[in-house]
Amino acid sequence: MNTPILPPGVAAYVAAVRAHLDDLTNDEIDELTGGLEADLDDALGEVSEDGNSPEERFGPPAVYAAELRMAAGLPPRAEVRGQHGVATLWNRVGQVTGTWTERVRAHPRWPATHDFLLTIRPAWWVLRAMAATIVIRRVLFDEDFFVFVVLALAIVVSVELGRRGIARRSLVWRGTIAAGNTLAVLMMLSVGPIAFALGQEGESSYDSVPTQYESRSGLQLDGAEVRNVFPYDEQGRPLRGIQLYDQDGRLLEVGEAARESVADEEGRTFSPVPAVDADSVQRWNAFPLRRQLIAPDPASGEARAVPGGLGLAILPSVSPRPLIAGRAAEPVPTPASPVPGSSLSAPGSPTAPMVSPTTAPAPAPTAPVSSLAPSPTSSVTVSGRS
Amino acid sequence: MDTTQLLKGVLDLAVLAVVSKEDGYGYEVVRRLRAAGLSEVGDASVYGTLRRLYAAGALNSYVVPSVEGPHRKYYGINGHGQALLKEQSGAWTLFANTMNGLLASAAQPTQEVQV
Incomplete structure (x- = not known):
């Protein structure tokens, strides 16, 4: 498409005229306004006392468009040609907004603004x-x-x-x-x-x-979902059955996304299992969360928990060094603390002690899926105390 | 008297006459009409008339691209247009003669009325 050099406003004027013909078909509009830029350009090229802007010379675009279509033998705009309800409504909306757009187009700054917007x-x-x-x-x-x-x-x-x-x-x-x-x-x-x-x-x-x-929501580290928490004691031994709270006594829970099943590197699917407290409330702030093996049912093909597939989460491959400063610090005895020996002072008071789900085996090295609990030190702490 | 009303009835004929001499694009046709004395002819009316005559098959049309400016749409008369021009010219001449006669008789009322 060539971009002819037009005096300011000619393109905008033609566009406005076309807008007033937009109830016609595209072919009719093209037929009516084809070469109009050149004609207007030529007319403006002649000096006239009327002025030099298209509006001054040719009048409002609406009037110009009406004259054009009448001379061409086309019905006036108000005369709707076999239109359905939506079109009539559309036309009515068009009439209301048309008045407003005409006012905008008549503004002296409009041609420049229009050119800018086109760009x-x-x-x-x-x-x-x-x-x-x-x-x-x-x-x-x-x-x-x-x-x-x-x-x-x-x-x-x-x-x-x-x-x-x-x-x-x-x-x-x-x-x-x-x-x-x-x-x-x-x-x-x-x-x-x-x-x-x-x-x-x-x-x-x-x-x-x-x-x-x-x-x-839930626990996150640097924007990434925390799926599980593995506490270690001051000796660097893994702990279990740890309940976590923040400074305001809110539960430090894993988020919804972390409660969904994930596949391990061998392709097996595990669903995280929350602890259940003495009030039978599921607790997602008790760590480490255990996990349940999920597999398709041989009969129905639906994913379901494999019986005996509940086990401990695999510890991350870290080996925390024993703490020296931690030993020196005097533990504050807290009567309400659910885990004896914890050096944390509980901000809130965790209400119910943890119990194992009834179907869950005791979290001991004798767990049915022992391969899922690889840590030999997993017996040093207790969970499911009542 | 409002000549724009008179013009409406004969614009087709005027445009056909102008284009029959030589092909022309929109504003050129306007210019020729004005030069011939039809100073009140409206631009848009002429363009609309050109489009309608074209749609009626009385004119040919072609686009001439321009290096510097927008392209121009030229119109030229064809066989059907020539026939239309001839027919409408005849009608106009008849009409104009009738009108002239009518007006001439009105100018000398006393003598003509006796006839």
């Missing part, structure tokens, strides 16, 4: 594609590779929609694109254009959407 229009097309990608990503999948493929496709589609002026083609298209554009703008406002441009929406948008908070 940055491709940026809008790309932004719109990004918004579409976010929607598609949220609705369909979360694979980063496909996100780029979808983004590339969305950009092509969005730019082509804009370049070919498909929005002008029919009422249905116009309505669809108007609705889509509204969605895109709302999406951009909710996500924030910068995070959006940097492609960080995965994280940042979750933070900005309160309803998503639940899934991001």
